[in-house]
Amino acid sequence: MRITLTILSIIFLFFCACAGHKPAVPEEAKAILQPAEEDANSLISDKIHQTIVSINEFEETQDAVKVETMQRKRKDIEDETRDACEYLDKWKERLIDEAGGMTDVGALKHGDDTLIATRLLVKSASADTLRWHMEEVREVFLRDVKDTTAIVAGMPESISNCIKGKEWNTQLFDHVPVYVALTVFEKFKKDVYTGELLALNRMLLEAKAHPAPKPKQMR
Numbered sequence: 001m002r003i004t005l006t007i008l009s010i011i012f013l014f015f016c017a018c019a020g021h022k023p024a025v026p027e028e029a030k031a032i033l034q035p036a037e038e039d040a041n042s043l044i045s046d047k048i049h050q051t052i053v054s055i056n057e058f059e060e061t062q063d064a065v066k067v068e069t070m071q072r073k074r075k076d077i078e079d080e081t082r083d084a085c086e087y088l089d090k091w092k093e094r095l096i097d098e099a100g101g102m103t104d105v106g107a108l109k110h111g112d113d114t115l116i117a118t119r120l121l122v123k124s125a126s127a128d129t130l131r132w133h134m135e136e137v138r139e140v141f142l143r144d145v146k147d148t149t150a151i152v153a154g155m156p157e158s159i160s161n162c163i164k165g166k167e168w169n170t171q172l173f174d175h176v177p178v179y180v181a182l183t184v185f186e187k188f189k190k191d192v193y194t195g196e197l198l199a200l201n202r203m204l205l206e207a208k209a210h211p212a213p214k215p216k217q218m219r
Contacts, residue, residue, distance in 0.1 A: 040190060041186075041190055044190065044193040044194060044197060045193060047197055048193065048197050051200045051204065052074075052200065054204060055070065055074065055200065055203075055204050058070075058204065058207065058208065059071070061211075061213060061214060062207075062211065062212050062213060062214060063212045063213065063214050065212065066207070066211070070203065070207055073144040073203050074200065074203065076140055076143070076144050077140065077141060077144055077199050077200060078196070080136070080137055080140040080141070080196075081137075081192055081193065081195075084133055084134070084136075084137045084189075084192045085189050085192055085193075087133050088133075088185050088188050088189050091130070092182055092185050092186070094120070095116065095117065095120070095178050095181055095182055095185070096108065096178075096182070098116045098120065098178070099111055099113060099116060099178040108178055108179065110178065111177060111178045111179045112177045112178070112179070113177065113178055114175045114176060114177055115175070116178050116181070117173040117174075117175075117176050117177075117178060117180075117181035118173060118174050118175055118176075120173075121169050121172075121173040121181070122169055122170055122173050122174045127168075127173070130169075131168070131169075134188065137192055137195060138155065138195070141155070141196065141198070141199040142155075142199075144199060145202040145203055145206060146206055147202070147206065150202055151198040151199060151202050154194075154198050155198065156190075156191030156194050172184055
């Protein structure tokens with residue numbers, strides 16, 4: 001229940017930011033936001049793990065060339081996910097540092113400050129780098145599947161069409177509290193994991209559609 005409530009809060013805050021609204025963050029939401037966000041991403045990670053198990057099982061039945069191709073594509077997708085999430089985590093750490101760090105009870109010292117995200121992500125060129133990273137994620141995920149139309153419709157907004165337009169960063173980060181900015185970055189991470197899951201599942205489906213079984217052993 002807590003996870004579901006917080007996921008809904010994340011989605012609400014994210015789209016409020018996209019629409020230009022600056023919602024107040026309830027104290028209860030501030031207290032549970034971070035651990036519940038991590039729980040939500042953990043659920044997606046579990047699904048990714050299940051897909052990887054299925055990929056490994058299929059590779060055991062395929063010849064060396066097929067396995068090498070699948071492993072190369074899988075490595076591209078997994079490496080891009082890791083790099084993107086590390087980049088997003090660094091942004092979260094920077095926002096937390098700029099907000100004075102955490103108190104002894106795990107709350108941001110200046111989480112209500114509405115100028116920090118504005119300074120870092122609206123009034124500087126840093127947002128251009130963020131845009132580039134998310135566009136790179138999308139490019140890699142789509143590059144490693146043949147039928148991109150099969151997954152592009154399910155690709156989350158932050159790596160498909162939300163981070164577009166001249167003022168996307170203003171809509172998301174202008175005069176929003178640090179709590180909300182952190183929520184947006186966690187939403188980006190969830191979108192990266194979701195994109196990885198879509199790409200890996202599609203890669204497996206395409207591989208199964210054109211199998212290359214191992215040669216039978218001569219007795």
